[in-house]
Amino acid sequence: MKSSGVPRLYVETSVINGVFSRDARIRIVSSVFFERVRAGEIEGHVSPYVLAEVYETTDVVKRDGLLRLAGLCVADAPSGAEVEDVGRKYVERGMTPGRYVFDAYHIASASLGRFEALVTWNYEHILRDKTEKLLRIVNKELGIHVPELRSPEVYVW
């Protein structure tokens, strides 16, 4: 879904952390991504799950940097019982591991918030064929929107 041609994206926490990555590719792409958010070329949205994760960062100096980046996004992605019920369904279906139930909450929030895509660096549990296929199946069964699962690289070139 787009408004005025600007991509409306759910920004998962790893993209915010990516700006401080030791890996130059992750750091550069994440930084350019947020420059595009700052310039209004991308509409970034975050949920209370993202904000809670950022707030729990133990390094206080880094946390302030992460919060500044999160503050460039609109904090309006859904949370609560409905999101968490959908998230638990994803885990039950083996879409994401139960140990990291928040992976599932992020995807559920992006689905129920009807975002064009969820952007993340998490190739292990989110940016993978299995998750994408199951997301299409489960969301179709539930009658809810299917967001794309994308790396931020898609939005910086």
Added chain:
Amino acid sequence: MVTAAELKKLKIDAVEEVHRVREKLAGYSSERIRDLAKKAEGEIERLRRSHTEQT
């Protein structure tokens, strides 16, 4: 040539850090998550005000 097993060991530090926090938050109630998010929003507002005062 990198094998699939080796590929699994290539971790992205930004994701690893998020996962450390994520494991901890998995045990929190929805109310506690909302409370943390509100505190984060308060901090974002404080950082915005301090930036505005400096400029």
